[in-house]
Amino acid sequence: MKNTISKYYPLIPVFIAYLIMFLIGFSVPGMWQMVALLAFYCALGQSWNIFMGMTGYVDFGYVTFIALGTYGMSLGISYLYHFEWLGIGIIFIGILLALFLASLSALLEAFIALRLRGAYFAIACIGINEGLRYFIEGAKLWGGSEGLIFSGALMQALGREVANQLTTFWADFSVFIIAALAAFLNMHYMRSKIGYALTAVREDEDAAKVMGINTTKYKTIAFLTSGLLGAGVGAMAWGLKLGYVYPGDVFVIHYTVEGIVVVLLGGAGTLMGPVVGGLIYGLSKYWLAIIMPGFQLLIFAPIIIIIIVAFPEGVIGLLKSRLRGTKYKMFIE
Amino acid sequence: MVSSQLANRESMIFTLLAGNLAHGLLLGGVYGMATMGLSLIFGVINVVNVGHGQFIMVGAFITLTMFTALGLSPVVSIPVALILGMALGFFFFYTVMRRLIRAPELTTLLATFAIGILLEEIAKLIFGADFRGYNWGVGKITLPITTIPMSKVYAFIGSIVIALFLYFWLSKTRLGTTIRAVIEDNEGAKVCGVNVGWIYALSFAIGIGLTVMSGVLLTMFIPVGINPYMGGVYTLKAFVIAVLGGLTSPYGAFFAGLIFGLIENGAYTLFALIPGVAPFPLTISLAFWMLFFLLLVKPTGILGK
Numbered sequence: 001m002k003n004t005i006s007k008y009y010p011l012i013p014v015f016i017a018y019l020i021m022f023l024i025g026f027s028v029p030g031m032w033q034m035v036a037l038l039a040f041y042c043a044l045g046q047s048w049n050i051f052m053g054m055t056g057y058v059d060f061g062y063v064t065f066i067a068l069g070t071y072g073m074s075l076g077i078s079y080l081y082h083f084e085w086l087g088i089g090i091i092f093i094g095i096l097l098a099l100f101l102a103s104l105s106a107l108l109e110a111f112i113a114l115r116l117r118g119a120y121f122a123i124a125c126i127g128i129n130e131g132l133r134y135f136i137e138g139a140k141l142w143g144g145s146e147g148l149i150f151s152g153a154l155m156q157a158l159g160r161e162v163a164n165q166l167t168t169f170w171a172d173f174s175v176f177i178i179a180a181l182a183a184f185l186n187m188h189y190m191r192s193k194i195g196y197a198l199t200a201v202r203e204d205e206d207a208a209k210v211m212g213i214n215t216t217k218y219k220t221i222a223f224l225t226s227g228l229l230g231a232g233v234g235a236m237a238w239g240l241k242l243g244y245v246y247p248g249d250v251f252v253i254h255y256t257v258e259g260i261v262v263v264l265l266g267g268a269g270t271l272m273g274p275v276v277g278g279l280i281y282g283l284s285k286y287w288l289a290i291i292m293p294g295f296q297l298l299i300f301a302p303i304i305i306i307i308i309v310a311f312p313e314g315v316i317g318l319l320k321s322r323l324r325g326t327k328y329k330m331f332i333e
Numbered sequence: 334m335v336s337s338q339l340a341n342r343e344s345m346i347f348t349l350l351a352g353n354l355a356h357g358l359l360l361g362g363v364y365g366m367a368t369m370g371l372s373l374i375f376g377v378i379n380v381v382n383v384g385h386g387q388f389i390m391v392g393a394f395i396t397l398t399m400f401t402a403l404g405l406s407p408v409v410s411i412p413v414a415l416i417l418g419m420a421l422g423f424f425f426f427y428t429v430m431r432r433l434i435r436a437p438e439l440t441t442l443l444a445t446f447a448i449g450i451l452l453e454e455i456a457k458l459i460f461g462a463d464f465r466g467y468n469w470g471v472g473k474i475t476l477p478i479t480t481i482p483m484s485k486v487y488a489f490i491g492s493i494v495i496a497l498f499l500y501f502w503l504s505k506t507r508l509g510t511t512i513r514a515v516i517e518d519n520e521g522a523k524v525c526g527v528n529v530g531w532i533y534a535l536s537f538a539i540g541i542g543l544t545v546m547s548g549v550l551l552t553m554f555i556p557v558g559i560n561p562y563m564g565g566v567y568t569l570k571a572f573v574i575a576v577l578g579g580l581t582s583p584y585g586a587f588f589a590g591l592i593f594g595l596i597e598n599g600a601y602t603l604f605a606l607i608p609g610v611a612p613f614p615l616t617i618s619l620a621f622w623m624l625f626f627l628l629l630v631k632p633t634g635i636l637g638k
Contacts, residue, residue, distance in 0.1 A: 058439045060383075112629055118438050119381045120580075123572050124628045130569050131621030138604070138615025145611065257446055260439065268439070298458065301451035308440045308447075309432050 007191045010271050014183045017275050018042070022176055036172035038282040040237045043179035044255070045262035045274030047229035050186050051222045052260075053269035054195060056202035057114075060256055061125030064109075064132060065102045065227040067250035069234030072098025074148045074245040081153035090157060091166065095235055102231030103224060105132075110220040117205070126253065133251035144247075151243025171241035178232045185225055186271055194218050202269075261304055267314030276315050346606065352479030353598040359481070359489040360554050361594020365587035366492035367547035367567065368574040369499060374540035376516040376581035378434055378533050380441045384449025385571050386564030388418065388541055392548015393559045394456055400467045407469055407484075410549045411491065418545025422538030430537060431530075449564065456561035466557035488553040495546065496587045503583070512536055516581060566617070573624040593620070 018039075025035030048062055076094030080086060086093070105128070113124040137145040155163040189195045197218040200208035208215050239245060258281070266277030288296045311318065371385050382388075395417060396410040425448055433441050471483045503509035514522040515532045523529050551567075552559060574593045578585030600619050604612035 052439070056437060056439070058437075058442055060442060112625070116628055119375070119379070119442075120576075120628055122438060122442055123381065123576065124625060126569065126572065127621040127624040127628070131618050131625065134614040134618035134621070138611045138613070138618050140610060145614070253446075257443065260443055264439075264443070295454075297450050298454035301447045301454065304447040305429055305444055305451075308444050309429060312436070312440060 008187055011183060011187050014272060014275055015180060017279075018176055018180055032168075032172065034282075034286055036175065036237075037286060038279055039172065039175045039179055040233065041258070041262050041282040042275050042278030043175050043182060043229070043233045043237075044259045045266065045278050046179055046182035046186060047226055047233060048256075048259040049263050049268065049274050050182065050189065050229070051226035053263060053273070054189065054198040054202065054222060055219060057117075057219070058122045059125050059223075059226075060122045060253065061127070061129035062226075062230060062259060063250070063252060063255040064105060064125070064129045065230035066234035066238065066255065067129075067133075067247075068101040068105055069098040069231030070239040070245050070250050071142060072096075072101045072231065073235035073239030074150055075142060077154050077157070077239075078148045078150040081150070081157040084157070086157075088158060088162070091240065094239065095232070098231045098235035098239070099228055102227045106224045106227035107220075110223045114216065114219050114223065129251050129253065133247045136247045147244060147246035147249070149244040154243060167241050167243065171236045174236040175233060178229055178236065182229045183271060183275070185229070189222065189225075190271065194221060198222055261307075264307060264312070264314055267316035267318075267320070270314070270316040270320065273314055273316040280315070346602075348478050350599065350602045352476075353602045354595055355476065355479055355481065356485070357594040357596075357598025358591060359485045359594070360598070361591040362489040362492040362587075363547060363550045363554065363590070364570065364574055364594050365590020366495055367544065367551065368571045368578065368586040368590055369496065369583040370540035370542070370544035370547070371571050371575050372578060372581060372583045372586040373543070374537055375575065376583070377512060377536035377540075378430065380430065380433070380445065381438070381572075382540070383442050383446040383568060384452065384564075385445075385544060386566065386568035387449035387452040388421070388544040388564070389548040389551060389567045390456060390559075390561060390564040391421070391452060392418065392545040393552045393555075393563065394460060394548075395545070396549045396552045397465060397467055397559050400469070407549055407552065408487075411546055414546045414549045415542045418542035419538040421545065422541030423534060425541070426534045426537040431534070434533065449568070453561045453564065460561065462561060464557055465559045466555065467552070468556065469553065482553075484553040488550040491550050492547070495543070496584075499543070499583060508535075570620060573620045576624055576627050596620075596623070
């Protein structure tokens with residue numbers, strides 16, 4: 001019994017970090033938006049890490065899932081708001097739609113793109129993302145390039161009071177929940193057969209196959225998990241919170257890259273990594289936007305390059321090698 | 334009466350299609366040339382340059398600046414773009430890419446993406462974010478189906494000349510054969526005494542030089558489309574073309590570019606006939622579905638084994 005629980009010890013610092021962030025945001029006036037931004041980056045990194053960190057596959061089109069999640073929530077609210085008897089249920093229908101769209105595309109991508117490796121996989125993922133974006137714009141699907149604007153619909157369906165509470169508090173709060181869930185799943189996979197199988201895939205996929213590991217199955221599980229969590233982040237942090245969606249706003253590869261940077265800053269394939277990376281990235285982005293508006297990207301681009309070249313293993317990676325053999329080791333993963 | 338109107342409409346569509354295909358062929362030549370650099374770089378150092386389109390943007394701005402500020406014709410910009418592009422290539426190779434040769438895809442993709450952002454932001458700092466353009470008035474030719482500005486014809490001829498140059502350089506000179514040997518088998522080349530490190534640097538620089546040079550030719554097709562953020566869409570088109578051409582073969586990329594130009598303009602003309610859709614984004618989306626399909630069915634490209 002002790003063994004089962006102790007394998008989850010590394011979750012403790014992660015959950016404490018999330019709790020502290022939440023408490024700061026909740027109690028200090030004016031801090032909620034910043035904490036929400038940090039939670040968004042942590043959740044993004046954590047969800048992305050589940051697939052990428054463990055398998056080494058680079059899903060450059062990860063933002064597809066976030067975008068589809070946003071669309072799921074938006075479709076739910078825009079098309080169902082006049083059914084008054086649904087009440088708060090439309091939010092749950094929105095979440096279900098988000099998960100449905102994301103799992104559909106994740107399964108399709110897993111079925112087709114996961115046969116490809118390395119650069120081919122990354123290019124295929126970018127292709128799917130752009131293909132979907134321009135298809136929505138071109139076929140004038142779901143409002144086409146004009147998108148869907150539904151903050152009014154939300155108010156009409158649930159009343160101003162409830163809608164306000166949903167968009168200003170519950171949307172951000174659920175991002176925390178998703179981040180925590182992602183951390184738990186990450187830990188769970190790491191400590192189970194799935195994690196070992198995926199590590200084998202990362203080290204040498206052909207050898208793993210020869211050893212009798214059903215690599216496709218485990219890759220698909222991780223891919224689907226990662227995609228569904230991403231869809232959840234999209235549905236809440238973009239869909240419900242903002243009240244609108246445009247294809248040109250959500251299918252943007254920059255967000256995938258932000259996720260990658262968060263993970264790399266903290267350390268790819270580690271549990272604490274995305275949290276540390278999310279905090280560093282979110283705080284510095286927030287701070288740069290205040291002191292040098294408009295120049296964030298100009299500063300970030302060289303920083304990204306320096307991080308890749310000089311610290312490819314990230315903060316937690318460095319810490320892990322420092323703490324090896326000490327009693328703190330079991331808290332760091 | 335009705336049938337004659339219908340026949341009229343059909344012949345009009347046919348003329349339109351033929352005219353657009355002619356434009357597509359010219360643009361396709363430039364697309365092909367613009368992708369050769371991507372394929373060369375992928376072939377030699379196995380890096381997908383996600384910042385590819387941003388280098389095309391650099392070429393476009395070089396042309397614009399030389400034309401508007403110095404009054405020099407784009408023909409002069411071609412060698413200037415090659416030299417500046419190669420200088421950029423060597424710079425980024427020795428500062429960044431050299432350390433990432435054996436690194437996993439994640440880091441190389443991210444590094445080239447960051448280089449792309451850096452170029453975009455520097456261009457924005459210098460030129461601002463407005464759309465700009467210039468007009469190289471060198472006359473036009475009138476065909477029965479359409480009118481084509483001579484500048485586009487020159488761009489097409491330029492891309493063919495550059496592609497032929499690259500072909501002869503790669504196949505007939507010693508340095509060129511060495512590069513091809515490294516593409517085939519870099520361990521083997523190393524054993525035969527090739528200074529692989531230098532070949533990596535040179536190929537990367539030439540790849541970037543070609544890409545920047547293609548930016549010069551591309552400006553003939555975008556009269557008012559020069560902008561720091563114009564590159565992204567060309568990166569994505571270049572991916573489709575490179576995969577169509579087999580990803581490691583610069584010649585394959587050139588022919589794939591021609592095919593892509595034809596498909597793009599042909600599809601645009603046909604999509605424009607469907608009521609209730611936006612033909613332009615639909616055409617771009619078709620390109621990506623094509624990419625996806627190709628990666629599945631024939632990842633070695635149309636000319637591949």
